[in-house]
Ligand SMILES: CC(C)[C@H](C(=O)O)[C@@H](O)C(=O)O
């Protein structure tokens with residue numbers, strides 16, 4: 125039995141309240157499935173750390189975190205303390221790039237007991253993944269400004285796609301589609317308008333498809349694709365997208381299933397050369413921080429994805445099943461206020477832990 | 481009484497079926513409100529024209545169309561005949577750029593009798609405009625490929641924003657917000673990820689806001705903004721966005737109101753230096769073309785927007801009221817199949833014309 129060493133980074137706001145519950149849920153799953161997990165807590169990648177140290181991360185963060193098998197992350201950002209572009213580019217976006225976490229994976233799943241904003245949809249109807257490229261594309265820092273402060277002022281920013289960068293995310297998405305019952309892959313494009321990078325993306329999708337003839341592939345331009353998330357969410361199984369399009373689709377997807385407050389996300393380095401990072405989609409939520417009422421499901425669901433990633437699919441599934449069973453019971457004394465209950469973070473986590 | 485000369489370009493597919501009905505509806509409104517309209521038909525900007533002439537437009541198209549006060553457009557594109565990037569870049573995108581139609585305006589409105597995919601929303605709940613920058617931004621043709629065909633292959637494309645380009649669309653959006661009862665403007669950004677052009681956009685929004693202190697301005701990153709279109713569509717009044725973000729939001733908005741098949745769009749040159757162009761959001765729909773069952777509402781609604789633009793707000797409103805009253809009646813013998821009726825294009829148009 126090998127040991128998995130987990131770095132826990134609570135970050136800001138409700139991140140500090142939900143990560144301990146996520147750890148307890150992981151310990152319960154580890155015990156049941158006989159998995160050896162160790163946890164170590166870190167206080168950096170938080171705005172309070174920045175206020176004390178003048179930077180989001182210690183100089184040796186990369187060496188420190190490289191020793192771990194995965195990073196269990198809460199949430200970062202507290203705009204009243206530190207502007208977002210400092211706190212985010214100084215931590216989360218560093219991790220993604222420096223640890224080459226080139227996959228951002230997010231499930232979009234209609235869960236029992238969670239109200240979807242879409243009419244007439246039942247749990248089971250919507251169940252797909254968004255696979256987002258997480259290191260290049262539209263998020264490049266190449267560009268600048270000319271004729272500053274004049275009427276001629278012009279600003280440019282480059283989108284950069286490399287064959288390596290595009291092919292590896294496509295490969296991951298095709299492999300994921302292969303494991304799914306429907307074996308379907310949808311590519312997000314905009315080659316009718318973004319006339320250089322997007323046709324290239326389409327070309328690489330076509331080339332990669334040749335190695336996966338069994339996968340059913342379709343593609344939509346991002347405008348009508350967002351419309352189809354709302355109109356036909358049942359069409360999708362695995363959706364692969366560039367950094368920006370994936371960013372959009374992986375907020376819109378959980379919004380359509382009503383799970384934006386409880387959805388997890390994984391920043392993955394599939395080769396395991398660096399640790400992968402698991403963080404809930406919800407942010408640090410300064411408005412409800414400190415009250416003990418934050419919903420811990422996103423963090424626990426992240427734990428399920430992390431166990432999955434570490435090769436313990438059965439344990440990951442047990443954690444997700446536990447979440448679904450507690451949601452299906454819909455006991456208001458256990459559910460947190462965002463789910464119209466009167467429970468605390470601890471109450472809801474405890475119910476899930478017992479179900480595990 | 482001045483005359484307005486309208487160029488009618490039916491284009492492809494159902495475009496040729498709905499534009500004549502749109503013209504009839506316009507004639508009815510013109511008669512009632514004593515407006516002098518003339519119409520002239522053109523067969524270019526269609527795939528059939530391309531197949532005969534080897535180009536989408538005649539060489540003198542710009543001179544020809546410049547004589548008109550507005551262009552009443554059907555739909556262009558028929559991928560089985562001509563690839564989209566040829567038909568679209570060779571016509572519609574030419575018009576937008578050459579006629580400096582820098583505003584793309586699309587209403588997102590919940591209409592009576594049209595099923596929204598969102599749960600628990602009533603007509604009146606959702607009623608906003610998307611104002612899209614229509615000439616620059618992410619739709620630039622600057623960029624290229626290096627190390628082609630090798631593992632090092634790298635593709636780049638530039639996003640270009642100019643102060644002139646950004647300020648004029650913002651000004652239009654602020655002016656529109658000023659005319660609306662709620663006077664609220666939402667800006668679409670992504671300055672936490674797209675770190676050069678998008679902070680510039682935000683900066684210009686702030687600067688323009690100084691001239692419109694009475695307008696209530698907020699901003700969302702595009703990822704959560706798409707989520708909020710689904711979760712809180714009632715929050716919005718006027719939404720202003722870059723070319724790409726506007727493209728996405730102006731498909732998603734009508735999708736949320738269930739009107740993607742009947743929504744209009746206007747490509748506007750506000751100064752009137754060039755004709756503006758009015759086209760329904762639905763495309764040429766090759767699958768139902770030739771059957772006489774296409775829904776003419778999008779085209780008629782375009783007519784309403786065109787009259788508005790030409791300074792006849794009362795006539796535009798009468799056309800829109802007529803559409804709403806026919807939809808509210810929900811007579812299945814009149815409604816087209818997409819609205820679960822058995823009517824033809826002509827039946828539905830006739831009912832609206834009578835209501836005008
Ligand atoms: C066809 C395409 C190039 C176009 C665009 O992206 O502008 C369309 O989606 C639109 O919104 O009019």
Ligand SMILES: CC(C)[C@H](C(=O)O)[C@@H](O)C(=O)O
Nearest residue numbers: 212217371374672673701703
């Ligand atoms: C905070 C922001 C930079 C980030 C992104 O755009 O990647 C966030 O939206 C996300 O999806 O993790």
